[in-house]
Amino acid sequence: MRLETENLGFTYEGGVEALRGIDLVIKAGERAAIVGQNGAGKTTLVKHFNGLLRPTSGTVRVGDVLTSESPVSKLAARVGYVFQNPDEQLFCKTVEEEIIFGPKNLGFTPEKVEALVADALELSDLGTRKDENPYDLSPSWRKMVAMASIIAMDTPIIVLDEPTTGQDALNIARIANIVSTLHARGKTVITITHDIDFCVENFERLIAMAQGRIILDAPMAEGLAERDLLASTYVEQPQLTRLGARLGLARTVGKPDDFLAALQELRQ
């Protein structure tokens, strides 16, 4: 499902202008990462995708509907948004109830709900914790619960707001697997992240924001090469991109495989 904003502007009550003239098209099945300094407008932008916020000016279109004309309930079936802070999202007594809530509310049949919940539990590796109270889990696992509860809604578009914050290597690997699995199923996956190494290894399009505007929108490898532009919005290049540049590799690299291949060419 296509997502499109046209000249989108948003001003918070109190006058803070958080978004200015955002023109963005994200096509079905893309994996796009939004980066940029704290306060650049990243979360404000994605909250427009599922109608949590409505434009002050311009439009946001999700598939064939304008968010300004659709109830949140209709948008909920199209765009799933995983909050940065899971505590803003979770409210049920058990992990399983939490995950059932979304698909059940969307009116799926009991059989479909059951299948979706089983799938989300498996993807997030929460099967053994399904009867626990989310608030008895650590913050990092609560985040996995928040993610599972959105995955189970089977929306064509999924937005992950800072998914790797506070996560260890095992959970980051689980999240990377979730992204690639959803992508293989044809879903659009959008993330907001400060974790540029995670970003380069799991996403194909880089969108950088600063002061409410999009300052860079490019395929990942091309975008990563824009060192100064990224630095202007406090984004540092990935570790291997910086290392590659210092070693004089022939091209901009981000992933370990690409780095090693380019290094081997250099040595030959």
Next chain:
Amino acid sequence: MAILTINNLTYQYPSSPQPALKDISLTLESGEFLAVIGANGAGKSSLCYTAAGFIPHFFRGELNGQVLIDGVDSSQSNLNELVLHAGLVFQNPFNQISGSKFTVYEEIAFGLENLGIAREEMKARIDEALALTNIADLGKRSPYALSGGQQQRVALASILVMQPKLLVLDEPTSQLDPIGTQEVFQVIRAMTKRGMTILMAEHKIEQVAEFADRVIALDAGEILLEGTPGEVLTSPLLPERGVGISRYTQVARRAQAMGLWSKQTHLPATLAQAVRGFGGADAAQEVNDAA
């Protein structure tokens, strides 16, 4: 002088079937920066709570062993006394904000108000903490109307004003952008130069490698590794136990197998070490400079 001494500490939360920390012993000298790494659930937060006295005074449960915070036996003391010696910056800044103050400035003043410090001194400390954490422009905002990253800075400032001898931080940069992260580590370094002692739980290995004096890796409540950043952060045990390592270490280990990294060279944890080990142009330059 030892600011934190932990002897044979074992601790179990009231509702938990097994200990969160097992037979931990460690000493932190004045002005030292110790980083604590480990997978989720390894005991990093529990160690932070213990080092600041929140275990056993806020989180109850069973504590065996001895914890001396700036010479005070934490079991024999209470939080009112311990906050004079140790300050804790929580992982989630939301847990730290008092909820009773309308502005960031008042929030940061909150802890000082209870210490009976002269007004001029209070003002000077607050202004300094605002400047150090780069939030002087947020003083009049509500602590609740801030982004996660801004709240994290407020939480840090509200502890810095207390000028504790031991500053304990539980993943203080998790919601910060890379520049914000770097700034926090710079502030920490400045504090250690003034003699403040730091214990920090952190996942960001690149910064730990660059800034920490010493690192311990926790695994299932026990100390798995202890040593310099170079020793601990390149250990092959870390990935086995679910602890993240830097991309520099990752690719150098693979490069070693491909014959692109010398078997004699220690694996890198920082960019500078990786550049040197891979024999980049800058490394050659450095060698020339040295000669």
